Amino acid sequence: MAFPNSSTPLLPRNSTFVTPSLLWKAGAILATTGMIAGAFGSHGLKRRPGITPDSLTAWQTAAHYAIFNGLALFMVSMHPRFSTHKFAGPAIAGGGFVFSGSIVALVLWKLKFLGPITPLGGIFMIAGYITLAL
Template sequence: MTHQIIIVTAGIFGMLAVIFGAFGAHALKKRLTPEQLQSFEVGVRYQMYHALVLLALGFSSYNITTTTFWCFTIGIVLFSFSIYGLVLSDVKRKKMRFLGPITPIGGLLLVAGWLLVIVNAF
């Protein structure tokens, strides 16, 4: 995996986290319950955390494996974006319940990405 691809991916996720965070704080604040807003913010926060991890790995001399990159990338999509979908569909009273089981799968992929960072350090 090239460092350039990792950095670009990190930049896209970071940019989207800022956009989604602003969207949640301004456009959705009056439409969401406090619990829904908190869930939405968890998705944004975890997306940004992992965008920053990818950015750090991309700029480091550390050789990130393709598997590590994909664990973080797919983990972000499954975890954060499933939360966004659950919250937004709940607002429209058409909750996409099938997304519920996807969130922990994304979380497991994020954990696997961290584990691979540790394993690859040795």
């Protein structure tokens, strides 16, 4: 077995859209967004008019899911088989952005039409994780 060096990458790349680098960056964006959202929820969001304890709980859920999915994407991006999987990583990333993003929009701007979108993000996340198990 040859050890990877500068001419043989640890994770071989193919011509697909899904690359380990893309998943790593998506994970970094999700994790960072989740941390910023968590900090804002703990300090700044409470002062906004119309924010209820239920909306703070929803906000916290969105922040936690963004962080968890970001960390998961870091791990997926380093996996030799799943880092270029056509469905798992994109489903986790897309589902995470839709799930957390729709909750943020619901809390901040009261965009009620996004309420039914949130579970779709969750379904995509779940499908991505199930695909990793298959």
